[in-house]
Amino acid sequence: MYERTYCMLKPEAVAGGLVGEILARLERVGLVIERLELACVTKEQARENYVEHAEKPFYEELVAHITSGPVVKMVLGGEGAVAVTRKLMGATDPLEAAPGTIRGDFSLTLDRNVIHGSDSLASAEREIKVFFPA
Numbered sequence: 518m519y520e521r522t523y524c525m526l527k528p529e530a531v532a533g534g535l536v537g538e539i540l541a542r543l544e545r546v547g548l549v550i551e552r553l554e555l556a557c558v559t560k561e562q563a564r565e566n567y568v569e570h571a572e573k574p575f576y577e578e579l580v581a582h583i584t585s586g587p588v589v590k591m592v593l594g595g596e597g598a599v600a601v602t603r604k605l606m607g608a609t610d611p612l613e614a615a616p617g618t619i620r621g622d623f624s625l626t627l628d629r630n631v632i633h634g635s636d637s638l639a640s641a642e643r644e645i646k647v648f649f650p651a
Contacts (some may be wrong), residue, residue: 519598520595521598522634524590524632525590526631529629534633552649556584563580564640566648567583605619606619609630
């Protein structure tokens with residue numbers, strides 16, 4: 518089934534010159550980039566996006582990090598786009614991510630894991646509205 522998902526290359530991916538390589542990996546498996554924008558995330562967007570972590574001790578650090586520099590935000594489409602993107606990204610903790618995944622190849626720490634992707638269709642719909650309002 519054709520799906521749409523949200524994905525963001527975090528500030529460390531942009532600053533590290535990884536955008537082209539990561540986009541190529543996403544496209545190589547057949548995902549279609551439907552929308553793409555280099556931008557800075559506002560604190561309001563960050564807080565809304567990470568609302569499920571609001572009570573956790575790392576929440577403010579997460580908001581500060583994602584707003585610390587430009588990101589590449591995108592909408593990806595394709596067959597099973599959510600699952601495909603999650604598989605390409607690898608485990609959230611780069612130390613557990615397999616070699617060949619984006620996080621396994623380009624990240625060393627959990628708090629700087631280069632990429633965010635929606636974990637479900639419901640999350641994708643919500644995140645697309647947060648970062649690409651109509």
